[in-house]
Amino acid sequence: MIKKTIVAGLVLLNFCIFTSKADNLIYMDKKQPIEKRVEDLLNRMTLEEKVGQMNQFVGLEHMRGAESNLSEEELKNNTANAFYPGVTSFDVERWTQEGLIGSFLHVVTIKETNYLQSLAMKSRLKIPLIIGIDAIHGNANAPDNTVYPTNIGLACSFDTTMAYTIAHQTAKEMRSMNLHWTFNPNVEVARDPRWGRVGETFGEDPYLVEKMGVATTQGYQGNFGPNDVLACIKHFVAGSEAINGANAAPADLSERTLREVFFPPFKAGVDAGAGTLMTAHNEVNGIPAHENEWLMEDVLRKEWNFKGFIVSDWMDIEHLYDMQHTATSLKEAFFQSIMAGMDMHMHGVYWNEYVCELVKEGRIQMSRIDESVRRILYAKFKLGLFDLDTYCDPEASMKVRLCEEHRQTALNAARNSIVLLTNNGILPLDEKKYKKVMITGINANDQNIMGDWTALQNDENVITVLDGLKMVAKNTDITFVDQGWDPRNMDPAKVDEAVRKAKDADLNIVIAGEYMMRFRWSERTGGEDTDRSDINLVGLQQELIEKIKASGKPTVVVLISGRPLGVEWIAENVDALINAWEPGMYGGQAIAEILYGLVNPSAKLAVTIPRHVGQIQLVYNHKPSLSFHGYKLSENTPLFPFGYGLSYTKYQYGIIKLDKQEITENESVKVSIPVTNVGDREGTEIVQLYIRDEFSSVTRPVKELKDFTKVALAPGETKIVEFTITNDKLRFLGKRLDQMIEPGTFKVMAGSSSKDEDLKTAVFTLK
Numbered sequence: 001m002i003k004k005t006i007v008a009g010l011v012l013l014n015f016c017i018f019t020s021k022a023d024n025l026i027y028m029d030k031k032q033p034i035e036k037r038v039e040d041l042l043n044r045m046t047l048e049e050k051v052g053q054m055n056q057f058v059g060l061e062h063m064r065g066a067e068s069n070l071s072e073e074e075l076k077n078n079t080a081n082a083f084y085p086g087v088t089s090f091d092v093e094r095w096t097q098e099g100l101i102g103s104f105l106h107v108v109t110i111k112e113t114n115y116l117q118s119l120a121m122k123s124r125l126k127i128p129l130i131i132g133i134d135a136i137h138g139n140a141n142a143p144d145n146t147v148y149p150t151n152i153g154l155a156c157s158f159d160t161t162m163a164y165t166i167a168h169q170t171a172k173e174m175r176s177m178n179l180h181w182t183f184n185p186n187v188e189v190a191r192d193p194r195w196g197r198v199g200e201t202f203g204e205d206p207y208l209v210e211k212m213g214v215a216t217t218q219g220y221q222g223n224f225g226p227n228d229v230l231a232c233i234k235h236f237v238a239g240s241e242a243i244n245g246a247n248a249a250p251a252d253l254s255e256r257t258l259r260e261v262f263f264p265p266f267k268a269g270v271d272a273g274a275g276t277l278m279t280a281h282n283e284v285n286g287i288p289a290h291e292n293e294w295l296m297e298d299v300l301r302k303e304w305n306f307k308g309f310i311v312s313d314w315m316d317i318e319h320l321y322d323m324q325h326t327a328t329s330l331k332e333a334f335f336q337s338i339m340a341g342m343d344m345h346m347h348g349v350y351w352n353e354y355v356c357e358l359v360k361e362g363r364i365q366m367s368r369i370d371e372s373v374r375r376i377l378y379a380k381f382k383l384g385l386f387d388l389d390t391y392c393d394p395e396a397s398m399k400v401r402l403c404e405e406h407r408q409t410a411l412n413a414a415r416n417s418i419v420l421l422t423n424n425g426i427l428p429l430d431e432k433k434y435k436k437v438m439i440t441g442i443n444a445n446d447q448n449i450m451g452d453w454t455a456l457q458n459d460e461n462v463i464t465v466l467d468g469l470k471m472v473a474k475n476t477d478i479t480f481v482d483q484g485w486d487p488r489n490m491d492p493a494k495v496d497e498a499v500r501k502a503k504d505a506d507l508n509i510v511i512a513g514e515y516m517m518r519f520r521w522s523e524r525t526g527g528e529d530t531d532r533s534d535i536n537l538v539g540l541q542q543e544l545i546e547k548i549k550a551s552g553k554p555t556v557v558v559l560i561s562g563r564p565l566g567v568e569w570i571a572e573n574v575d576a577l578i579n580a581w582e583p584g585m586y587g588g589q590a591i592a593e594i595l596y597g598l599v600n601p602s603a604k605l606a607v608t609i610p611r612h613v614g615q616i617q618l619v620y621n622h623k624p625s626l627s628f629h630g631y632k633l634s635e636n637t638p639l640f641p642f643g644y645g646l647s648y649t650k651y652q653y654g655i656i657k658l659d660k661q662e663i664t665e666n667e668s669v670k671v672s673i674p675v676t677n678v679g680d681r682e683g684t685e686i687v688q689l690y691i692r693d694e695f696s697s698v699t700r701p702v703k704e705l706k707d708f709t710k711v712a713l714a715p716g717e718t719k720i721v722e723f724t725i726t727n728d729k730l731r732f733l734g735k736r737l738d739q740m741i742e743p744g745t746f747k748v749m750a751g752s753s754s755k756d757e758d759l760k761t762a763v764f765t766l767k
């Protein structure tokens, strides 16, 4: 615990010194260069104040929520619900006033962000707080903000401009609430759908993740103006491929796989100037990420020249002691993490006290503390926290949040992220043909369509699928059978009711999937900390769909989920299947518009959909020998491959051409391919470029995505799509993990999905 009395005395003394000189302080002078301001401030700080800048706390209301449910005795001893045993929100308020806390997280109202800053303004040096939040797809954890589709859906749009715009708008909404730092983008490559967090990633392909991650980072950070926020690339590294698909379980991956698959999006984020990075819950090859000097110092700082600050994940430094056992005490855990390169502790007590002791004992040099504080202060200056208004105005904020432009972006993003997986011709639906429609399923009329990392929003701002159908199919007689929101507790009587009503309808729509809403933390089946040992539909959902299909009436299924689900029977038996992912607050409208053909679907899968859990790791960019022997009793192909998605029109690809058949190392190859819309309605096609190094000294994937573009085509229209293959697209890691390009032949593939049948090929040789 912080030594309260000594610190209080110091604060009083220093306050007097500070106020007498306040007018001509270099660090308060916005005309001075940031570096000079940082050094000036650093020189004025006590050890306690420096260590406080390296510490974060959850918001007061968050704490009080726990306090109000627990007795004082319970509070002292309970680490599960009350985050800070023995500490009350009043202690945290006092420490903020004493300048002993640098950052907060999980603050969701302007009242509180302003209040916390007012406390910081009472401190000796008046260092503003940096307040962080998980604004993963809009600032959705706070009420009354625009909620866009989650990252996995956004990735399926292959639309980096959209990713930039969403991040930019999110930043504006955040800053209007006095929030400065988002814990996004999550740039982990997700190849295991058992892991509950696939929805917050950009999928399985390093190149696509990299492009979406960079656009998102740039959208948040802009030029660090008053409407921009700090981005946080996370989680470094490989938490997405932990053993058993379980969040925080150990990851054991070769350095080759780390460098080829998991590092590139982080490296690209660093190059794009990401201001912060969060380490992963898990250990990596035996060393916890939170004390991994190789990752933090050697790779990030020395190899990649990362200039921002590193923040720990939620109490993970503590876990070095209480779970991973590399540290014999909490103090030792803090020591290990700081010495490995950590800058900020998320979050809580004991940090200030132990870290100060470690410095006084000479185990951590003051210069090491200064390095971290310098990075944190630099970010605060860069964001303008010392120079702009300390407080924000709730009225002005509500003009930014949920403004028409942002709502429109959320709707367009949803329209572009929904993937049509199967369609026997039933879609788009004809209102004249299907006059009576029954809609059912756990996601038919629930805010859950917004996905993980979302607080309950005002109902008026969310269009559920039922709402959307009513808006779009105005002349249809719609019957809704409510299955409740909870897939694990479905009522068999409600299933029977839906089946009965299915027989009377002309068409049935089932909105199935998972449950992700955070306010019912322990009931969720998808999202953070909801890893699963299978990927089937939970509860009676499969039975519901099978029985409705057996009614003999046409059946359409829409999935709402962050992770891919193993829906082989459904894909093969229902009339149409749509994967809407977590489409955000206007998801219901976008789904209805696609069902009725007001919008032509264009999204393509950013992740492979396996048939079942045994097929996990059947990623498209696998090595050539993967299916040499194959499975005995089941298919070797996934249910749907990466890059796949249908449209209501048809595209035809012409002959692929290369401008050269032979190149030298410094030359590039221009690829062109004509794409024609041969259907009768306009559409947008996502054209994908893959490359295969045919023979190489180390094994290479059967294909790797190297570029993509979106083309809008009117019926009958042809456009020539062009790509340039520069030599960086041919590089790989040699036997000694050195970057190299080898002479030989390269296969170029361009087309509509990663499936061989969907690609046109050509070959060139590197001399």
Ligand code: BGC
Residues within 6 Å of the ligand: 105, 134, 183, 234, 313, 314
């Ligand atoms: C998650 C992080 C998140 C943090 C703060 C952790 O549980 O792993 O991704 O940023 O909580 O909410």
